[in-house]
Amino acid sequence: MTAALTIESPYRMSSPSDARAEERALVIAAQRGESDAFAALVRQHQRRAYAVCRAIVLTHEDAEDAVQEGFLHAFKALDRFLPDQPFGAWLYRIMANASLDLVRRRKVRDADELPDTVPMPFRDPGESDELRRRLNMALTKLTDRQRSVIVLHDLEGFTHGEIGAMLGIPEGTARSDLHHARAALRRLLKDVRSDL
Amino acid sequence: MSDIRLFNNDDDEMVRGLRSLYAAPAGDAYWNELESRIMARVADVELGWWTELDRWVRPALAAAAVLLLATGVAMFRAHRAEQDIAAESMLSAPAVPVSTAIRPALQDDREARIRFLFGR
Numbered sequence: 547m548t549a550a551l552t553i554e555s556p557y558r559m560s561s562p563s564d565a566r567a568e569e570r571a572l573v574i575a576a577q578r579g580e581s582d583a584f585a586a587l588v589r590q591h592q593r594r595a596y597a598v599c600r601a602i603v604l605t606h607e608d609a610e611d612a613v614q615e616g617f618l619h620a621f622k623a624l625d626r627f628l629p630d631q632p633f634g635a636w637l638y639r640i641m642a643n644a645s646l647d648l649v650r651r652r653k654v655r656d657a658d659e660l661p662d663t664v665p666m667p668f669r670d671p672g673e674s675d676e677l678r679r680r681l682n683m684a685l686t687k688l689t690d691r692q693r694s695v696i697v698l699h700d701l702e703g704f705t706h707g708e709i710g711a712m713l714g715i716p717e718g719t720a721r722s723d724l725h726h727a728r729a730a731l732r733r734l735l736k737d738v739r740s741d742l
Numbered sequence: 743m744s745d746i747r748l749f750n751n752d753d754d755e756m757v758r759g760l761r762s763l764y765a766a767p768a769g770d771a772y773w774n775e776l777e778s779r780i781m782a783r784v785a786d787v788e789l790g791w792w793t794e795l796d797r798w799v800r801p802a803l804a805a806a807a808v809l810l811l812a813t814g815v816a817m818f819r820a821h822r823a824e825q826d827i828a829a830e831s832m833l834s835a836p837a838v839p840v841s842t843a844i845r846p847a848l849q850d851d852r853e854a855r856i857r858f859l860f861g862r
Contacts, residue, residue, distance in 0.1 A: 581781065581784065585777065585781050588777050592776060592777060592780070593766050596776075597764070597766055600764055601764065606767070610776065613776065614779060617780045617784070618780075618787065621784050622787065677759055678762070681759045685763075700760075701761055
């Protein structure tokens with residue numbers, strides 16, 4: 547039997563075409579300089595934007611920073627966005643770039659003191675069970691890109707093409723990263739399962 | 743939207759663990775606060791002097807163009823007016839008689855007769 551968990555988006559509106567038209571109107575209004583319209587776009591997309599950033603950076607705090615940077619970049623580049631294009635795809639690419647920039651900066655800064663594990667998110671103070679600790683450790687054995695790809699695909703539901711566009715890699719590479727990440731995670735967690 | 747088929751049935755717990763590691767914060771208060779922070783940073787960008795300058799560039803260019811055009815028209819009109827005055831002054835009758843102006847010393851009868859004949 548296969549575990550098949552469907553992730554429902556909490557930000558879905560009444561119908562896709564209505565949502566698209568509403569979003570387009572908001573984008574056009576924001577391009578005219580209406581800050582309320584841009585705030586509405588932030589409200590609509592910030593959770594998904596956070597998920598994209600969180601998949602790429604290592605901590606919740608970095609994800610927060612990347613989300614803010616990303617929205618700032620998006621605001622500055624809004625004039626260049628064509629309203630007929632899907633706003634989400636454009637925005638999440640910006641978010642991914644902001645996150646990758648942050649990761650690069652962190653790597654340069656923390657070159658001498660890289661953490662041994664992926665830092666735990668801020669909301670899990672009491673989470674100290676062995677499984678999660680080992681899962682956390684297993685994730686550190688993946689490359690940054692493999693970790694991002696597996697989270698974006700398996701947890702956030704992005705397609706290989708969307709992930710490729712966000713991370714600046716070909717779709718085939720995203721597919722292959724996912725395959726390798728899954729295999730590595732299974733292998734790393736096999737021992738944990740037998741221990742538990 | 744997608745199905746998660748990362749692990750088999752035995753690994754549901756692993757999937758839950760992975761999801762909880764990466765789950766977004768819950769609670770509207772957090773997201774409202776994040777939105778406020780984002781919009782505060784956006785407002786900082788909006789209020790920057792360069793934005794203000796950028797806002798005034800187009801009206802300033804338009805005003806400069808209008809001013810330039812008006813100056814050009816005024817200069818053209820002034821030039822035309824000068825030309826008209828010069829032409830009028832050339833065509834209008836002189837205040838002093840021509841004979842006096844050219845030959846003030848034509849006094850004798852002979853010359854007066856010659857002038858009379860040629861003047862007809």
